Amino acid sequence: MPERLRGLYAITDTALQQGRLLVSTEAALLGGARIVQYRDKSADHARRHDEAGALRQLCHRHGALFLVNDDVALAHAVRADGVHLGQGDATLRVARAQLGAQAVIGITCHDSLALAQAAADGGADYLAFGAMFASTSKPQARTCPLPVLAEARRRFALPLVAIGGITPDNAGQVAAAGADALAVIAALWQAADIHAAAAALARTYSPAMSSTT
Numbered sequence: 001m002p003e004r005l006r007g008l009y010a011i012t013d014t015a016l017q018q019g020r021l022l023v024s025t026e027a028a029l030l031g032g033a034r035i036v037q038y039r040d041k042s043a044d045h046a047r048r049h050d051e052a053g054a055l056r057q058l059c060h061r062h063g064a065l066f067l068v069n070d071d072v073a074l075a076h077a078v079r080a081d082g083v084h085l086g087q088g089d090a091t092l093r094v095a096r097a098q099l100g101a102q103a104v105i106g107i108t109c110h111d112s113l114a115l116a117q118a119a120a121d122g123g124a125d126y127l128a129f130g131a132m133f134a135s136t137s138k139p140q141a142r143t144c145p146l147p148v149l150a151e152a153r154r155r156f157a158l159p160l161v162a163i164g165g166i167t168p169d170n171a172g173q174v175a176a177a178g179a180d181a182l183a184v185i186a187a188l189w190q191a192a193d194i195h196a197a198a199a200a201l202a203r204t205y206s207p208a209m210s211s212t213t
């Protein structure tokens, strides 16, 4: 399993991080986040471009991967490491053609092993399952039972990312079921101490390691 797709996967939230996008993301990186996804659904293209470019630099300073949600053109424009695509987003084929063989392309599979098989067959770099638990960030997301994730672990050699309602308290169950990375929004950006929350989540994979300060 590639080490670069393992550990805490922080997903930005424009509302929760308002005015503190870079500072709060840096706190998560210092706490141990290894992957960051820029997720901003607004139509403010100039701001999105500026923020994504700044986040890319920040992530690379910390040796973390930087991915863009949904927007293949933005990922290309800011030279992100890759893109995360849902079932209603651009196709894997289009994204691969635009971003190239080295790009990391992750695909949402919800609770479906059939979607995961199609993504694996199409050349995805990781498979995302969720929502593992009720999510305040996406309350309408349908639940992916832990046994589905465990079955995906048995079937697929690709990295598995789990998302939805993950907190330091339930992270261990998700990792034990086979997740290589934990994608998190609320439990990071709503924490009183983002660095400490990130460190607690990151410790799921490196119990002996503490975070950097």
Ligand SMILES: Cc1ncc(COP(=O)(O)OP(=O)(O)O)c(N)n1
Pocket (backbone or CB within 6 Å): 011, 037, 039, 069, 070, 084, 085, 086, 087, 088, 089, 106, 108, 128, 129, 130, 161, 163, 183
């Ligand atoms: C790591 C990860 N997994 C799943 C998603 C959800 O993607 P999608 O279904 O396209 O929904 P939106 O995030 O675009 O609302 C994700 N973003 N990241």
Ligand SMILES: Cc1nc(C(=O)O)sc1CCOP(=O)(O)O
Pocket (backbone or CB within 6 Å): 108, 110, 129, 130, 131, 132, 134, 135, 136, 137, 138, 141, 142, 163, 164, 165, 166, 183, 184, 185, 186, 187
């Ligand atoms: C963006 C997203 N996608 C999901 C899915 O199930 O595909 S759940 C989700 C929200 C994740 O945020 P939180 O850590 O706050 O629950």
Ligand SMILES: [Mg+2]
Pocket (backbone or CB within 6 Å): 069, 070, 084, 085, 086, 089
């Ligand atoms: Mg999407």
